[in-house]
Amino acid sequence: MPSDALTPLRMRHTSPMFAPHLWDVHDATMNNNARTNNSCEGWNNKLFNLVGHYHPSIWHVIEWFQLEEATVSTIIKQDAVGNPFQRRVRRRYVQLQERLRNFCVVRREDHKTVTHFLRGVGWNVTHQH
Template sequence: MRSCQINVKILTGNSSSLLFKLPCQQPTFQCPDFEDAVLRAVTAVFGRHINHQGCFYHLTQASWRQIQQLGLVPLYKNDDDFRVFCGMMDGLAFLPVPDLTNGIHLLRTLCPDDPPEAAELLDYFDSTYISGRLRQQNPAQNQAVRLVLRRSPPMFPPAIWNVHDATVNGDARTNNMCEGWNNNFFNLVGHAHPSIWRVIEWCQKEEATVRTIIQQDAVGNPPAKRTQQRHVQLQERLQNLCRDLTTGQKTIAEYLCGVGWNIRLNHQY
């Protein structure tokens, strides 16, 4: 709760004078990292009409951190089957939302019995992103004491992280364009703690570059987007898999296996 309050203060404090000078003062879409405090703060400031579309890359990063916390890294690196299983788990993001329940049930049948931490990994994904957690409900006054459990909503419901429609439509699944700008600017500046004068100098150079790009776009000559061939091929493979699932050429198991292979082949870990 404290993190949410801090983010609300940032969005409504001194920085808001700059924020509300932007051309789009009433955004309808954001692509955040998976930080519950940020999601709640943005909703509190801009309203419930905001469409939150989580970054798929950060979804896989959250899964990877859980693999590390559970001590499953050696198994992940040395067991191809378990690595693909982890890819299938993240691949649930590519399933149509109505198929998610069948997808998680399928993965429970495929989950290794040993080590037991593998089941904990799947439980984490299910409770955080799909089914939510079971919580004990306190009995009402003058009611016999009994154990009553209710299922709370997941912290991040499927509408936030599901990328099936984005993949089919060729839309972005990540906020990597923002991450890419951050990395490029860091490389330009040269180190993590530059002087204020060096930052100003490189901000001015970056502004000049962006103004040139805007002018090119204004006259109908936008710079060509540089897309790595492997990303183009990955997008084609994922769209083919989505089509095969829709037409019934692949079962959910075959689909998740194919997506899982592609996800893990595309990552460095």
């Protein structure tokens, strides 16, 4: 047998590590809900932006926690007097959400092929900045 012969590739089906209902964002997109499933990511980004580096001293962390506690306390007090907190959402993310929802609606009504749908969604997600 020649050494350059290809060995046959054997494939077997295995169950996914995470079930699709855990990461599927179609329903969230259709209901105009958040499409992220990692609620800690935003908090971690906020921490990094406020502290300014990955390994802050304990004093910087304590100061940041005090500022964060004051912010949350203000939000709770405003809610108690009838002024509920409303997240500010950047216009570009609102527009992205609308475009993605439109793609889902058009695909559901069979006006676009799966290829066109995936290409459009991919383009919007990668070019959102």
